[in-house]
Amino acid sequence: xxxxxxxxxxxxxxxxxxxxxxxxxxxxxxxxxxxxxxxxxxxxxxxxxxxxxxxxxxxxxxxxxxxxxxxxxxxxxxxxxxxxxxxxxxxxxxxxxxxxxxxxxxxxxxxxxxxxxxxxxxxxxxxxxxxxxxxxxxxxxxxxxxxxxxxxxxxxxxxxxxxxxxxxxxxxxxxxxxxxxxxxxxxxxxxxxxxxxxxxxxxxxxxxxxxxxxxxxxxxxxxxxxxxxxxxxxxxxxxxxxxxxxxxxxxxxxxxxxxxxxxxxxxxxxxxx
Numbered sequence: 001x002x003x004x005x006x007x008x009x010x011x012x013x014x015x016x017x018x019x020x021x022x023x024x025x026x027x028x029x030x031x032x033x034x035x036x037x038x039x040x041x042x043x044x045x046x047x048x049x050x051x052x053x054x055x056x057x058x059x060x061x062x063x064x065x066x067x068x069x070x071x072x073x074x075x076x077x078x079x080x081x082x083x084x085x086x087x088x089x090x091x092x093x094x095x096x097x098x099x100x101x102x103x104x105x106x107x108x109x110x111x112x113x114x115x116x117x118x119x120x121x122x123x124x125x126x127x128x129x130x131x132x133x134x135x136x137x138x139x140x141x142x143x144x145x146x147x148x149x150x151x152x153x154x155x156x157x158x159x160x161x162x163x164x165x166x167x168x169x170x171x172x173x174x175x176x177x178x179x180x181x182x183x184x185x186x187x188x189x190x191x192x193x194x195x196x197x198x199x200x201x202x203x204x205x206x207x208x209x210x211x212x213x214x215x216x217x218x219x220x221x222x223x224x225x226x227x228x229x230x231x232x233x234x235x236x237x238x239x240x241x242x243x244x245x246x247x248x249x250x251x252x253x254x255x256x257x258x259x260x261x262x263x264x265x266x267x268x269x270x271x272x273x
Contacts (some may be wrong), residue, residue, distance in 0.1 A: 003108045007116020008123055011090055015124045020086040024128040027082070031075060032135040039143045051248060064146050065239045071136050072239075076158050076231065077128060080190065083162050084169065087121045088183035091173030110269050118170055118261065125162050130155040154238050164225040164253045165190055167260035174268050195226040197221045225253040 015021045027104060094100060094117055133155040141147045165186040172182030197220055226249030237244050 003112040004116040004119060008120035011117055011120020012123050014090065014093070015086070017100060018086075018089075021124055021128070024079070024082065024086070024124075025131060027077075028128060028132040028135065031071075031132065032139065035071060035136065038140050039139055064140060064144055064148060065151075067140050068136060069236060069239050071140075072133060072154065073231075073235065075132060075136075076154075076235070077127075079125075079132065080111070080158065080162055080165070080231075081187070083125045083128075084165060084183055084186045084190070087124070087166055088169050088173070088179035088186075090117055090121055091170055092177055092179045093181075095174070097178045111265050113231050114170065114174075114190075114261070114265050114268055119167065119171075121166050122159060123164055125166075126155065126159045129158045129162075133158075151239060154235055156218060157235055160242055160250070160253075161227050161230045164230075164257045166229065167257045167264070171260045171264045171267070174271070189225060190227045193224055194226060197224055198226070198228045222252055223256070225256045226250075227253070 012021070094103065094113070104110075109117075130152075133152060137148075137151050168186050168189065169179075169182035172185055173179060176182070197217065229249040230253065234244065234249060236242075
């Protein structure tokens with residue numbers, strides 16, 4: 001475990017040396033400064049009216065969650081896209097001639113190398129995501145005088161979504177010793193495949209007459225990680241304090257993550273360096 005943690009910290013330092021960490025933190029800081037300026041210039045009553053123009057009876061929790069999701073949701077998607085791009089080079093860099101020779105000469109197993117690099121990538125993203133989420137929560141809480149620490153848990157949801165996609169990046173990074181294919185597969189899954197399968201399952205499955213096509217869609221739906229649901233309904237329910245209807249997207253995505261890492265370890269152990 002100590003070696004895994006050392007590799008994770010090394011990856012964090014690598015991200016800082018490449019300005020990845022600073023770039024993420026800089027974007028988050030700029031967003032928070034803009035949010036702070038806007039909220040400082042707007043009256044609380046006017047903000048409430050903007051959320052509830054019809055004057056309906058809603059709780060402060062609903063008002064706060066509306067503002068929080070309005071700010072965090074698009075930023076979370078942007079953050080994931082940037083995280084995929086910036087993390088795709090961690091494994092290929094490790095596998096470069098000279099780097100991998102040095103690492104394998106140390107008393108560190110190949111499993112520890114992969115898990116350490118993986119944990120390091122997650123650490124980089126979690127720190128930045130939590131900084132952004134905490135900043136949004138703090139500004140809105142101070143403005144409205146309403147504190148809901150449960151909102152901070154969405155940083156775990158966003159990081160978990162990245163963890164699932166990052167497992168793909170690790171696998172393809174080991175297979176190709178490059179960053180492009182893993183990055184493109186992660187983007188394709190997050191932006192196209194997962195939303196497409198979710199919409200097909202919810203809206204078009206009943207209209208499809210072919211039993212074979214229905215089974216194919218259902219099978220693909222349960223195999224592909226549920227990034228759309230993790231970043232959609234799950235994130236919204238947590239923010240609004242609603243009960244989570246199903247943990248199935250979490251469990252199936254977790255199984256996908258474990259399988260990707262297992263395949264990565266098996267392939268990495270067989271590679272000759």
